[in-house]
Amino acid sequence: MALPDVLLGLLSEKSSTGYDLARALEIELAPLWRAEISQIYPTLARLRRAGLVRFRVLGPQRGPRRNLYRITAAGRRELRRWVAQPPPPPRSKDEGLARMAFLDVLSLEERRRVILQYDRSIAEEVRRLKSGTPLPRFRREARRVVIERLEATRRSLRILLAAAGTPPSATVRLDEKKK
Amino acid sequence: MALPDVLLGLLSEKSSTGYDLARALEIELAPLWRAEISQIYPTLARLRRAGLVRFRVLGPQRGPRRNLYRITAAGRRELRRWVAQPPPPPRSKDEGLARMAFLDVLSLEERRRVILQYDRSIAEEVRRLKSGTPLPRFRREARRVVIERLEATRRSLRILLAAAGTPPSATVRLDEKKK
C-alpha cells in the first residue's frame, strides 16, 4: 500500500541495501509502519521496474554481495506527490483495543486483569520508543505523536478500569430508559 | 487475523446476517476494526466449518433469502479465550502519520498545508464518531479511547505545525542569526 513510498522516503535520505532498509524501518518507523524483509525485496524490484530507484552491486568486501539502492529523480517526485496528497482517512486497526470492545464476556476480575495487562504492554512500548536512538527531525516528530497517542490510550484505560469494575446493570440501565 | 473473533463478539450479543454484521462492524467498531463484506462471508463460512457458529435460512419475507448466524457454545469459549489473551504488541499502521515522517521533502508552505489538512480530516473523524448512535457499554468505551487518541494526535499536530514552519537550522543554532 504505502510501503513503496515509505521506502522511497528512507532512500531519499541515504542510499541503502534492502537489509538496511528493513532495519531502518523497524528502528525509525515502527510501530507506525512495519514490513517483513520478504516484502521489501519484491517492493524494491517493483520500484526499480518503475524507474523510481536504481541499484548497483557492491563487491563483497565484508560479507556477501550487497545491492545498494539509490532513489532517482522520478522517485523523489513520486515521494513528494505522496507526502503532499490529501490525507487518507484514519483507519488503523488495533486488535488490542478491539478486544476491549468485547470485555463484557469476561468476569469482573478477568476484566481488571486484561485491562492492566494491556496497560502494561503499552507502557513497555512507550519506554522502548523513548529509549530509541536519535532520529532525523520529522521521524522524531512522528514518533512523538505515536508516544502521545499511546499515553492518551493509557489515560483512557484508567477510566475504563474504573468502569469495568462495576456490574453492568449499575451504569447501563440509566440510559436504557428507551423501552 | 482478528476478524473471526470480532465477528464472534458481535454475534455473542445478537444473531445476525452477514450483511448486518458488515453494517454493525462499520457503525460500532470502525475505525478500530474494518472489513469489507467480501471478507465477511468467507470468514463466516470458516467459522461455521469450525463449529463456532451455526446458521439457518430465513424465508424471504422481506427481500431475498437471508442466512441468520448464531454463535455456538464453542464460539463463546473461543471468544472468551481471545479477549482474555495477553495483549498483542501495538502495531497499528498509520499512513497519514507515516507521511508526516517525511515532511522534509516539502517546502515550508506545503508542510503547513499538509499538516492542516491532516488535522482537519482527523477533526472530521472525531465529529463523525461523536455523533454516532448509542452503543453497547464496552463498544462505547472503546470508541471513547479512539476519540481520545485522535484528540491527542491533534494536540501533537499543533506542536508539529509550529516546528515545521521553521527552517531546520533555526531551531538548533541560535548563533545562526540571519544578518
Place this chain on the structure above:
DNA sequence: ACCTACTATATCTGAATTGATATAGTTTGG
C-alpha cells in the same frame, strides 16, 4: 409499467502481508 435505490448473498481477481525456508559468507565465543 418502469426506473432507481436498497437489501442481501456470493464470487473473483489481484495486491498486501506474514512466516518459513534456502543459501552463503563473516564474525565471535568457547
Place this chain on the structure above:
DNA sequence: CCAAACTATATCAATTCAGATATAGTAGGT
C-alpha cells in the same frame, strides 16, 4: 577449530484484504 550468531539476498506458500462484479428480490417514486 568448531559452533553459533550475524549479515545479506532471495523465494515460496498461505493468508488477509480490497475492489469489482453478478444475481435477485423488494420498495418507492414517476
